[in-house]
Every structure is written in C-alpha cells, then in structure tokens.
Amino acid sequence: MIKFFRKRSLKGLIYLLLFIVCGILPIACNSGPSSAQTLTVGVSPWPGYAGHYVAMAKDMFKTEGVTVKEIFFPNQGDSDAAFLAGKVDLSWQGLPNAVMQISRDPSIKIVFQCDYSNGADGILGRNIKKPADLKGQKVARENILFEELILRRYLEKMGLTREDVTTVDLTAADAAAAFTAGKVNIAVTFEPWMTKAASEGKGEVVFSTKDTNIVPDGLMVRDNVLQNRQAELQAYLRAIDKATKLIKAKPSEFTDIIAKNLSIQAAEVPEQMAGVKLYDLDMNKTLSFNASEPMGLFNSIDFASKSAKQMNLIPQEIDVKAALVDSVVKSL
Numbered sequence: 001m002i003k004f005f006r007k008r009s010l011k012g013l014i015y016l017l018l019f020i021v022c023g024i025l026p027i028a029c030n031s032g033p034s035s036a037q038t039l040t041v042g043v044s045p046w047p048g049y050a051g052h053y054v055a056m057a058k059d060m061f062k063t064e065g066v067t068v069k070e071i072f073f074p075n076q077g078d079s080d081a082a083f084l085a086g087k088v089d090l091s092w093q094g095l096p097n098a099v100m101q102i103s104r105d106p107s108i109k110i111v112f113q114c115d116y117s118n119g120a121d122g123i124l125g126r127n128i129k130k131p132a133d134l135k136g137q138k139v140a141r142e143n144i145l146f147e148e149l150i151l152r153r154y155l156e157k158m159g160l161t162r163e164d165v166t167t168v169d170l171t172a173a174d175a176a177a178a179f180t181a182g183k184v185n186i187a188v189t190f191e192p193w194m195t196k197a198a199s200e201g202k203g204e205v206v207f208s209t210k211d212t213n214i215v216p217d218g219l220m221v222r223d224n225v226l227q228n229r230q231a232e233l234q235a236y237l238r239a240i241d242k243a244t245k246l247i248k249a250k251p252s253e254f255t256d257i258i259a260k261n262l263s264i265q266a267a268e269v270p271e272q273m274a275g276v277k278l279y280d281l282d283m284n285k286t287l288s289f290n291a292s293e294p295m296g297l298f299n300s301i302d303f304a305s306k307s308a309k310q311m312n313l314i315p316q317e318i319d320v321k322a323a324l325v326d327s328v329v330k331s332l
Contacts, residue, residue, distance in 0.1 A: 038067045039232050042079040042088035045262045047269075048115030048217045048276040049092050053261040054254050055243035066235035072261075083220060089229070090236070091220045095297065096146045096304035098220055102323050103314040107223040109325040112237055113279045113288040113297055114244070117215040120275025121146070121190040122208030123154050124179045124198050128186060131158045140168045140175035141188035146215050147172070149307055151188050153214055154207040179203060191275050192268070213300045217276075218288075226325065233328055241281035241332070248278060281332055289326035297324055 043052055052070075055061055061068040071088055073079040076097075083091035084101060095110060102108045128134050134155075141147045152162060165186075170178055176193035178184045180201040189197065198205050209215055225233065247254050255269040262272065279288060291298040298320055305317045 038069050039090060039229070039236055040069045040071060040088045041236075042071050042073060042082050042091040044073045044076045044079045044092070046076070046092070046217065047120070047258065047262065047272045048117075048278065049261075050247050050254070050258050050273065050278065051114055051240045051244035052092060053257050054247060055239040057257045058243070060239040060243055061236060064235040064239045066232045066239070068236065089221065089225050090233075092217065093220050094146055095216045095218050095220075095301060096149055096214070097144065098323075099301065099304045099308050099318055100145070100313055101220075102318045103308075103316075105222075106319070106322065108323070109221055109223065109226055110218055110297065110301070110323055111221055111226065111233070111325050111328050112219040112240070113216050113284055114219065114240070115217050115276040115278050116213050116295070116300075117190075117209040117217075118275060118277040119208045119210030120194070120272070121150055121215055122188075122194055122205045122210075123150065124176070124187045124189060124194065124201065124203050125206035126179070126182075126185040126201060126203035128206050131160055134158055134186065135160060135164045137165050137186050138168050138184055139165050139186045139188065140170045140178045140184040142171050142175065143167075143169045145304065145308060145311075145313070147188045148311065149214055149304060150207070150209065152307060153212070157207065191272060192264070213295045213297075214303070216288075216297055216300050218297070226328070230328065230331075234332055237281065237328060237332060244278055244280045248280070281329060284326075284329040289324055289329070291321070 041052070043049055056068065056070055071082065073082065076094060079091060080093055080097065080101070082088050083093070092114065095113070098108065098110060139151060141151060155162060155164065168184060172189045173193055175187040176189040176197035179187040180197045182201070187197070194205060221233065251270070251273065255266040258269050258273070259266040264272065287293050287295060288297050290296045301323065302320045305314070305320060308314045309317050
C-alpha cells in the first residue's frame with residue numbers, strides 16, 4: 001500500500017486525544033465542519049481510496065445530488081487528527097487505528113469498507129527460515145497500531161510471542177532503508193518500498209497481508225452525521241460504489257486520476273492497486289458487516305481492539321458490534 005502517506009503515530013494520536021479531552025485543542029468553530037448542503041470529507045493518499053478519487057474527479061457526487069468538499073491531507077495521521085477535531089464530516093481511515101478513536105468517543109462509527117490490504121503491507125526478512133532465526137532479533141517498524149498487528153500475526157504464525165523480539169522505531173520508509181543497508185534483518189513496511197527493499201537488501205517478503213483482513217480501510221462518521229444527514233451520506237456512498245465498480249471494470253481508464261492522488265507515475269498504479277482488494281456496496285452488504293464472515297470487519301476490528309488493550313493503548317476493549325453500523329449500506 002502506498003502507506004508512506006498513511007503515517008499513524010500512536011504517540012501523536014495519544015497526545016491529540018489528551019488535548020481533545022483536556023479542551024486544549026479547538027474541537028469546532030461556530031459554523032461546524034460544513035454547511036447543511038455540503039459533506040466535508042477528509043482523505044489522504046492510499047490506493048484503496050481510489051473510489052473517492054475517481055468520484056471526485058468525475059463529478060459523480062454532484063450527479064447523485066450531494067455537494068462534497070474534499071480536504072486532502074498529505075498523510076493519514078493528519079486526516080485522522082482533523083476528524084477527531086471535528087473538522088470533517090467523514091473520514092477515510094485505516095480501520096484498526098480507529099479503535100483508539102472509538103475508545104475515546106463511542107459516537108464514532110464505521111459505516112463502509114473500501115478495501116483491505118491484500119499483500120501491500122508485510123515483513124521483510126533476511127535469512128529467516130525458522131523460529132530460531134527470528135527469536136531475539138531487532139525488528140524495524142513504525143510505532144503505529146496496524147504495523148504492530150502485522151508483526152504480532154507473523155510472530156503468532158512462527159510460534160513466537162511479542163516478547164521474543166525487540167523493536168526499533170522507524171518510519172516505514174526508513175525501516176525499508178535500514179533493511180536494505182543491512183542494519184536490521186527484519187523490517188515491517190509496505191509499498192512502494194517493500195518489494196524494492198526485499199530485492200536490494202538481498203532478502204524476501206516473509207509475511208504479508210495477502211488474503212488476510214488484518215488491515216481494512218473504510219469510512220468513519222459520528223452519530224450526529226449518521227442520524228441527521230443520512231440522505232447525503234447515502235448519495236455519497238452511491239457515488240463511491242459506482243466509481244469503485246468502474247475502476248474494477250476498466251482500471252486502465254482511471255490510472256491518471258489515481259496516480260495524481262498518490263503522487264506516483266501512472267505506470268506504477270497497477271502494481272499498487274494489486275496490493276489492495278477493493279470493496280463495493282454489494283461486498284459491504286454480504287461480507288463486511290457479517291460477523292460470521294472470516295474476511296469481514298468484525299474479526300479485524302476485534303483483533304485490533306484486543307491487541308490495543310494488551311498494549312495498554314485503550315483502557316478496555318471497544319464494543320465492536322456497536323462500532324460497526326450497516327444501516328446505511330443496507331438502505332442502498
């Protein structure tokens with residue numbers, strides 16, 4: 001995933017939450033995040049948000065009868081902060097990290113899944129063939145929840161625990177660079193650095209998110225938007241669904257739009273999009289909010305919640321069922 005744009009510093013998020021609780025950070029101005037006729041949407045660069053990019057570029061929201069004001073953030077952390085501060089109505093986010101926000105503000109809800117990482121996040125390894133090769137190693141990774149979840153899943157697969165390794169806090173880009181330079185033998189990272197670092201660092205991708213639901217992404221709203229602006233929210237998601245279906249049907253027609261939003265070359269788009277599995281409205285109805293579905297949101301968010309509690313990032317596990325609201329997708 002082009003997740004160098006999706007930096008989600010746990011420390012920064014914790015400080016921000018404290019500021020909000022203490023009243024230091026302004027939560028809203030008199031006019032609120034948007035007018036009654038406009039939905040303000042926070043978004044950052046990430047291939048899974050392609051549906052929004054295309055709908056915005058093609059005026060598909062206007063066709064559905066809703067005015068959308070996009071606030072584009074250079075990284076996911078800034079986008080998350082704006083949502084927490086009440087500056088946007090809707091926010092596209094990496095959903096495991098939403099656990100911390102929901103813990104502080106239960107009015108925050110997940111209403112739509114746009115994708116899950118399907119191999120674009122992973123772990124680089126050099127000469128790691130068995131658990132003994134991994135035990136006692138230093139692992140370079142960014143101090144953000146979803147990377148910690150990936151690491152824990154890998155350790156679990158190898159029959160080890162979190163206590164069997166130590167970590168070096170580096171951004172995803174710097175972790176890949178450290179692996180390439182031979183400073184570490186294991187690194188958690190993501191595209192566009194992962195594949196290149198594996199080759200240049202004479203290593204391999206020993207674990208990835210392919211065919212997992214560790215890192216889903218989706219749309220966050222608060223109860224007040226959900227209850228008072230449902231018609232606009234429905235129109236917004238209709239446009240997202242139509243754009244997503246177009247991308248799936250004719251991906252080559254939208255590479256320029258996606259490339260512009262991801263700040264990459266159009267030729268790089270197919271490889272980056274291959275690392276995510278896009279979800280449309282039908283998949284949300286049948287998979288995302290189905291608690292018995294292994295690839296649904298329930299298992300992913302529940303795992304994130306339990307892990308966050310174990311890491312003392314939240315005081316108690318969140319109510320996952322209450323956080324996942326399927327009423328909007330079911331109404332469409």
